[in-house]
Amino acid sequence: MTIDNLGIGGKRYKEAKHALLAALAAQEWKGGEAIPSERRLAERFGISIGTVRKAIDELVAENILVRHQGLGTFVAHHQRDRHFFRFFRVVGVGGDKRYPTVELLSFEQAKASASVARLLGIEANATVYQFSNSLALEGEVVMIDRIIVAEPRFRGLTEDALRERPSTLYNFYQDVFHVYVTGIEERLRATIADHTLAALLDVSAGAPLLEIQRVAYSYQQVPVEVRISSVNTAKHEYLGASTLTTPSYDRGVP
Amino acid sequence: MTIDNLGIGGKRYKEAKHALLAALAAQEWKGGEAIPSERRLAERFGISIGTVRKAIDELVAENILVRHQGLGTFVAHHQRDRHFFRFFRVVGVGGDKRYPTVELLSFEQAKASASVARLLGIEANATVYQFSNSLALEGEVVMIDRIIVAEPRFRGLTEDALRERPSTLYNFYQDVFHVYVTGIEERLRATIADHTLAALLDVSAGAPLLEIQRVAYSYQQVPVEVRISSVNTAKHEYLGASTLTTPSYDRGVP
DNA sequence: AAGTGGTCTAGACCACTAC
DNA sequence: TAGTGGTCTAGACCACTTA
Numbered sequence: 001m002t003i004d005n006l007g008i009g010g011k012r013y014k015e016a017k018h019a020l021l022a023a024l025a026a027q028e029w030k031g032g033e034a035i036p037s038e039r040r041l042a043e044r045f046g047i048s049i050g051t052v053r054k055a056i057d058e059l060v061a062e063n064i065l066v067r068h069q070g071l072g073t074f075v076a077h078h079q080r081d082r083h084f085f086r087f088f089r090v091v092g093v094g095g096d097k098r099y100p101t102v103e104l105l106s107f108e109q110a111k112a113s114a115s116v117a118r119l120l121g122i123e124a125n126a127t128v129y130q131f132s133n134s135l136a137l138e139g140e141v142v143m144i145d146r147i148i149v150a151e152p153r154f155r156g157l158t159e160d161a162l163r164e165r166p167s168t169l170y171n172f173y174q175d176v177f178h179v180y181v182t183g184i185e186e187r188l189r190a191t192i193a194d195h196t197l198a199a200l201l202d203v204s205a206g207a208p209l210l211e212i213q214r215v216a217y218s219y220q221q222v223p224v225e226v227r228i229s230s231v232n233t234a235k236h237e238y239l240g241a242s243t244l245t246t247p248s249y250d251r252g253v254p
Numbered sequence: 255m256t257i258d259n260l261g262i263g264g265k266r267y268k269e270a271k272h273a274l275l276a277a278l279a280a281q282e283w284k285g286g287e288a289i290p291s292e293r294r295l296a297e298r299f300g301i302s303i304g305t306v307r308k309a310i311d312e313l314v315a316e317n318i319l320v321r322h323q324g325l326g327t328f329v330a331h332h333q334r335d336r337h338f339f340r341f342f343r344v345v346g347v348g349g350d351k352r353y354p355t356v357e358l359l360s361f362e363q364a365k366a367s368a369s370v371a372r373l374l375g376i377e378a379n380a381t382v383y384q385f386s387n388s389l390a391l392e393g394e395v396v397m398i399d400r401i402i403v404a405e406p407r408f409r410g411l412t413e414d415a416l417r418e419r420p421s422t423l424y425n426f427y428q429d430v431f432h433v434y435v436t437g438i439e440e441r442l443r444a445t446i447a448d449h450t451l452a453a454l455l456d457v458s459a460g461a462p463l464l465e466i467q468r469v470a471y472s473y474q475q476v477p478v479e480v481r482i483s484s485v486n487t488a489k490h491e492y493l494g495a496s497t498l499t500t501p502s503y504d505r506g507v508p
Numbered sequence: 509a510a511g512t513g514g515t516c517t518a519g520a521c522c523a524c525t526a527c
Numbered sequence: 528t529a530g531t532g533g534t535c536t537a538g539a540c541c542a543c544t545t546a
Contacts, residue, residue, distance in 0.1 A: 011515070037531060048517045053532090061315075069532045070524035089494075186494030189487035190444040190462035208444035208462040212494075233443035240343075240440030240466075240494060265534070291512060302536045307513090323513045324543030 012047050016055035019045065024064065024075060025219045031077030031174050035065065038073070064182060064219070077180060078171040087170065087184055087216075089239045090135075090143060090231055100135035100143070102169075105200075107131040107159035109151070119215050119226050120150050127151035131162060133169075134200060142236050144200050148226045153179060170216075179224050187213045188238065191230070201232045210238055266301050270309035273299065278318065278329060279473045285331030285428050289319070292327070318436060318473070331434060332425040341424065341438055341470075343493045344389075344397060344485055354389035354397070356423075359454075361385040361413035363405070373469050373480045374404050381405035385416060387423075388454060396490050398454050402480045407433060424470075433478050435470045442466050442492065445484070455486045464492055 020035070029035050038056070042049045056073060059065040063083070066074045078084075084099070091097050110130045117124040128148050135143040147169075149157070154177050165172040173179040191211045198205040209230045216225040231238065274289070283289050292310070296303045310327060313319040317337070320328045332338075338353065345351050364384045371378040382402050389397040401423075403411070408431050419426040427433040445465045452459040463484045470479040485492065 013515080039531090048519090050518085051516060054515085056532095067532060068525085070526080070530080072525095072531060188442060188464060188492040188494060190464040190485070191487075192462050206460075208446050210442065210444040210464070231444070233445075238442040238494075240438075240442060267534080293512090302538090304537085305535060308534085310513095321513060322544085324511080324545080326512060326544095 013051045013054040034072040098137050103134045104163050105132040122150050129157050143231045146228045181216045184216045267305045267308040288326040352391050357388045358417050359386040383411050397485045400482045438470045440468045
């Protein structure tokens, strides 16, 4: 398998990158597994190591691959909450990051509304799973999540499986359904607590809440989850993904 | 000037990168100017072109330098609002990005509060300039900014200069004070409109508002501005900097 | 035509990990 | 010791811009 179809774009490292992405999407290697060495990939693609490295560089920058010097290059996966705070951005006003305690509130099968279907890239009225979580920090419930996923991709999802999952939700997606969340897009608004949310969050009806609409994507920007979160920001804040781009290791932090 | 002090870290491209950053901070080249060609930098630093490219690669990824094939490599600057939406993240609920109409509401000299001083890295009670803007989209005021900057860095800032600036605020910082904003950090909360904000935003007192606390940074993470924004999210949303990292040009968008 | 950045090569040597 | 990724070199050739 060489890469000589340099028709459009004609950049070998882009071709190699997309070949790797396609192989990942086809589960040629699963989360946590090593991909072939740079030398082997260079032979396989019929290009030089430097070009393979450039392709891998981009995939590493996108958190899709992970390199370990002396060991190999691995398919990134959500493990032991290492990347947890990349997607969980609610912190204490002081800035302290804590892991939330999650409780499943509801679980049901339903039909996708038009807007959800559009976001998930499925037909309106297609079957979806829909469930709700409450998240507590330091013993206080600060956030309610309403989550919707397409049934075909998560076929066989049950309330018990969700309730008994040993790790984070995205870890669960990955281990059970081989759905690896690579990125999210979020839109934020200020809203007012209705009676349901007020009761769940222990605030008075009419209290201001931060509402976050999230779409989570997997390889090649395939949408896999829609989520609407309501946050009580009395004692917590949403940490905007900073535009501070200088990597921390440049500032002496290992 | 060669780079042979490979004491700590010992990576030539990191040394080159920091040498470039130091030269930028010292204004060896100003915003929009070209830096020397890769070949010249390689000679100057006594390293190979490939290594210079790796240093520049990182600075380009951090929006500090901009490459133009056939032309040269330039010091990034805010020009003609090209990077405007990197820092202005309020969009219509449909997702349409519009440029706001800005109006200066107030301007004064004041003493830094303890919290502002901490964020700006200055002494409490140090002199600061403090001003306020209203931002309108499609004719409606949707956002009020309260902005604080340290006096020494912006010495001589006047109300008239602010009011008559021809372009964006960060453009103005750069052209007049040689302060180039490279990144921001934001924290978001849901609040309630007080009477002042309610009047300015044309909502009823008690309406929910999105409050954004921003710290803007220049080269080497020096804080240069603190800003508190209040947004009426009835018809607009805050676009969270997405964790979607695949560059758009990989998806066929030029 | 001359100069620039963009891509690609075919190595070398080093640092790290596992056995 | 063998294999991996990490850094670096010294070019080649291409695409692009300006003159």
